[in-house]
Amino acid sequence: MSAVLGISAYHGDAAAALVVDGRLVAAVEEERFTRIKHCAGFPHRAVRACLDMAGLRAAEIDHFAIGRDPRAHVLRKALFTLGRRPSLALLTDRAKSSSRVHQAPRTIAETLELEPRRVARRTDWVEHHRAHLGSAFLVSPFDTAAVCALDGFGDFVSASWAIGDGTTLDIVRRVYFPHSLGLLYLAITQYLGFREYGDEYKVMGLAPYGEPDHADRIRRLLHLTPDGGFELDLTFFRHSTQGVSMTWEAGRPTIEPVYTPELEALLGPARDPAEPLAPRHEAVAASLQLVFEEAVFHVLNALHRATRSRRLCLAGGCAMNSVANGKIRERTPFEDVYVQAAAGDDGTALGAAFDVWHRRSGAPRRFVMEHAGWGPEFSxxxxxxxxxxxxxxxxxxxxxxxxxxxxxxxxxxxxxxxxxxxxxxxxxxxxxxxxxxxxxxxxxxxxxxxxxxxxxxxxxxxxEKFRPFAPSILEEAVDEYFAGASRDPFMMHVHAVRPEKRASIPAVVHVDGSARLQTVSQxxxxxxxxxxxxxxxxxxxxxxxxxxxxxxxxxxxxxxxxxxxxxxxxxxxxxxxxxxxxxxxxx
Missing domain, CATH: 3.90.870.20 (Carbamoyltransferase, C-terminal domain)
Known part of the structure; x- marks a missing residue:
């Protein structure tokens, strides 16, 4: 038996995933135990739960895979520091973050009552975006595919795309700090008065109520480069010079505002969380979603030109944008799209575990994630x-x-x-x-x-009343009710409900005639x-x-x-x- 415990830690959505002999046997987020949404820090309870579900002792774990690598891209980090002269606050925050990650083996040892040096010898650091890419491809039904990860930041990277083949991932392009599509979406989410960690989905739900009247202004925040990349206009963002602190008091993640006063000068006053939503806010949300989609499809079309694959695996926090996901087959040449259930940072536990298991064992793939039932159950x-x-x-x-x-x-x-x-x-x-x-x-x-x-x-x-509810549908009936939809057991794509069916299921049809569906197979x-x-x-x-x-x-x-x-x-x-x-x- 060969067992690898994957861990996502020291940011929101801390989680653990356990791979035994090349198959997933358990995966769970820390929030389910602490009852704190997006619980950050180290997933002590999730780690122990994974072992309990598998019936394994801590000593039977062969390797620990961390979905972070503080040694990754060190030269780029140094050059950025020399060239940008960031604030002392930013440097201090980054040093604290790196120190926490370095302490992971000791924390694992304390959690599982193991000898620290033994854990340190068996710990593998997996660069954050490689873990994202692995979480998408290594559990997919595809032998080969184009693979893309888009998020805020992780290990100094915000976007990466790769060619997946068998058990290997050849990363062909990265976008580095300080440029990030995830940060763009976060900034406007905060500007619109949604200040809780992970509130971006609310803006996605609000967008169909407005017209994208501010799209040209939001395009000023982002430049799409000819090679398929993108750059932020850093005038509107604080993170690259002033620094943006992320804390997790008692496990609750909080991020300071990432936008500058220049954003308010461009779009008008930011909404206070207690302020009622107005048509202007709906228009900003619609404009953000439009510009975000333009950028995502710009990236994906470049990825297709580089790989010529018709199959795509997608991960990272931006892959939780189910509205954009639902348009991929329409707006790009990709025909088959796979997004697994935990595409965000929780999924790096999964990706790190499979990355290490395949690299250590040299064995071929033997698992496809077809459902999401990997947590605890009760008899x-x-x-x-x-x-x-x-x-x-x-x-x-x-x-x-x-x-x-x-x-x-x-x-x-x-x-x-x-x-x-x-x-x-x-x-x-x-x-x-x-x-x-x-x-x-x-x-x-x-x-x-x-x-x-x-x-x-x-x-x-x-x-909030503007947020839609989702449908579950028999897999064999999906084409009858949805246009352009296919199998989606993880509810990761929004599609148009066929006009003739909308009146029959009005409770799950959004204002624009769409729905985020889950297909259910026997x-x-x-x-x-x-x-x-x-x-x-x-x-x-x-x-x-x-x-x-x-x-x-x-x-x-x-x-x-x-x-x-x-x-x-x-x-x-x-x-x-x-x-x-x-x-x-x-x-």
Whole structure:
């Protein structure tokens, strides 16, 4: 047996992933244990959970793979320092960051109670973007492909593209600090008043409400180079000279504003987070999304010219922009696109682990990620014990608990309640890896009801009204409902809903007629597929509204967390494995 533990640490979305004999056996983010969104720092609990899921002792881990390399691009860093004369604050911040990464082997040893020198000898540092590239290609269904990583920054790089062949990645181009598409999107996200770490997806959801009237102004922030690269106009950004601090007090990541007063002079006053959204803000969001897409397709078309591949693997924080992803086949020559479930920094744990396993073993690939169920799960006995422990509490809340052992009966019973307008919490199997709830820790509802978005927001989610809800659809029905869509088990692409189908699923259709879909196959997710099939039999619609099982917190991990969320919100039904919980007044 050969085991490699991959670790993403010391930035947002800390995570761990375990590869044994060339196959992924466990992967999970630290936030699911700490209950802090995008939890940063070192993933102590995720590391231990991966070993528990695999049934391995710490001493059985052959190598530790860190998705950072503080030695990478040292000459470029030195030349930048000499040429730009950055502030003392920036230099101090970078020194602290490098020091933390260097301490990773010692932290691993403390977490797993191993001898530090043994861990140090078995630690491999994987340059951040190589880890991103590996996370996309080395688990893809492609033997060869063009591979691209786009993010904020990591190890002094913000973009890299490569040729993937078998187990090798030949990096053919990089874009270095201080230029970054991820930083461009972050700056405008902050300018629009969305200040929390990871809020870029809100701007993507806001963009369809506006017209791109400010596109020419935002284009002034970015220059596209003839070789397929890009450069920021640093007049509008603070990071290259003044420095931008990222902290994680108690694990909560925070980034200072990255834009300068010149951006406000160009676009007008920045929005205060408490200020209501106005048409001007919607127009800025639409303009940013348009310019971002222009830059992404500029990069990808250059990558295609360099590789002539029809297959593309995509990773990095920018690969979470599902609107851009959905247009790749239309705006570039690429025909097949693969984006795995954790395309952001959490995915570097996965990429680092596979990179090291293949490099150390010399063995060919033997794994394809086809579903996201790589986290912890709870047995029927554990669920029964939790429900028994909370019997009195559930009784006081007027809850009826029953067990339905037969899958056909369980899915039929659940589908009937969804079709009757009930909101259902659905907890099944292993928790999802990545940011999306994909039918393992989901809240499900009827997409046929136009008011269902408002109902879920008012009763459970309490989030911005402009944010859309997503559909899960039977894989075999995707072409019937979506134009230009193909298999997408990870909900990473937005596509247009066919005009004739929009009225039948209004709760999951965004203002521009699009939806970020998840396709569900019988092979990869048999029980969730069976539920969709049962709902289709009842209603004629093979689609469910699927949103993450949470209320302004990370997706629920344990049955206790699911019960807590169910009891404090106005959810109607909870299905925990084969156990059902329903309040009498709720159905």
């Amino acid at each position: 029927p006995a554990e669920i029964r014990a939790i429900l028994h422990r909370r019997t009195d509490e559930l009784g006081r809340q007027g809850c009826e608990v029953r067990e339905i052992a037969d899958d056909d009966e369980l899915t039929r019973w659940t589908a009937e309640r969804i079709a009757d307008g009930k909101i259902v919490g659905w907890v099944q199997g292993r928790m999802e890896w990545g940011a999306r709830a994909l039918g393992n820790r989901s809240i499900l509802a009827d997409p046929r009801r136009a008011d269902m978005r408002d109902v879920i927001n008012a009763r459970i989610k309490f989030r 092979q990869s997710q048999p029980l969730y597929w069976q539920l969709l099939k049962a709902f289709a039999k009842l209603t004629g619609v093979p689609v469910l509204l699927n949103t993450s099982f949470n209320e302004n917190e990370p997706i629920v991990h344990t049955p206790d967390e699911a019960l807590d969320c169910y009891l404090r919100t106005r959810m109607d039904v909870l299905v925990l494995g084969r156990a059902t919980v329903a309040k009498e007044s709720r159905g």
